[in-house]
Amino acid sequence: MSESPIEDYLDELLRRTRADARTTRRLLDEASDHLHATAAELHSGGMSRQEAEAEAVRRFGPVTPIVRATFRRSFLALVFETLRAALFLAGCGLVAVGISGLLALVMNLWAGRSFVGGETVFPGPAASVQETADDAVVLRVIAGLVGLLLLLGYLAWRRHTSSPPLLPAGLVDALGAAAFAAGTAGLAITSADQAAQTGTPGVGFPLSGALVALPATVYFCIRAARALLPSRTSPYQSVRVTVTQRSTVRDRRCCTRLPIVRRPPHSATVIAESGARPGPRRRLVRPRYARSVPRIRLLSR
């Protein structure tokens, strides 16, 4: 028999639970409390400490059904979070396409339509150049508007979600950086190839995309680095925030009173007045940093 069956059981529960951090922590906390309470009762009834722990574990039941019951919800939450991340990345990608359309418009006005529309499959050189140059603007701007709508949808969705993040921090940003980096490289190579084959005509078509993809790559790299690299400050520094709303700290007006988290990851400490309850994190902190705040504790009532 193991020296501490309860510890062994909790280790197994921790190893096998595939839930978000909060669910896992809470489940282990409650299981530990329950098992030790049962063991203490059995021990006081005459069992040896080890037998009491083994019996407590037996009564608690096998790990598998508990893990399964927890996983069902977490898997759904994971699916939703993945969809939300996909919405964000798709929105960013389409907005970048839209901006490249505006850049193509500037190129059309500045360098002439042949710079963007220099190569086409349509018959008749002038018409085809104009067609390609105009399409490069109009179709891309439409895509950008669709991207804006997707981003608005993403923001609205995120605003109404208070569950803790399941995807690893920095994963979505790293994916965004990789996608934009690949786009930058591909479009830059195409631009260079076009320039080598035809000179300036047609170069603007891929170049406008590359010029937008490059800063987008840098932006996503910075976001990923912020999430993945350790902060210089303590990761668990508490920031005291006074929430003055009397009845609830869920009120969005509190956000203006939270000059809090400068860099992730920090925990935020909320000091609320009598009757206040800690609300969903996203309503409390600025959305940009919301993912990085592990928890908000209610210090005083």
Next chain:
Amino acid sequence: MLGGSLKNNVDLMLMGVLRHGPAHGYAIIAALRERSDGEFDLAEGTIYPALHRLERAGLIESSLESAQGRRRRTYALTARGRKEFTSQRRAWHSYVANMQAVIA
């Protein structure tokens, strides 16, 4: 839902225990065992995912309380949970009455 296995009626039983007042997981299990005369001897660990599910559904709420130097999560029925319990209990009674009428 009705008439299924014990597992399928855990939610109703948990709400039934909490209807008498807030309780933590250990006390809920003890109450279940005591009120069923030891008949409903669930694997104790299975009630926690069920409690979490009920809380997410807004039928119960939880709070951390300190007792004897330990912090324990205590669960209580919400107003919505009370309503849901009443409705499910009525359905259960009706099911039992119908079943008795059939097999009597």
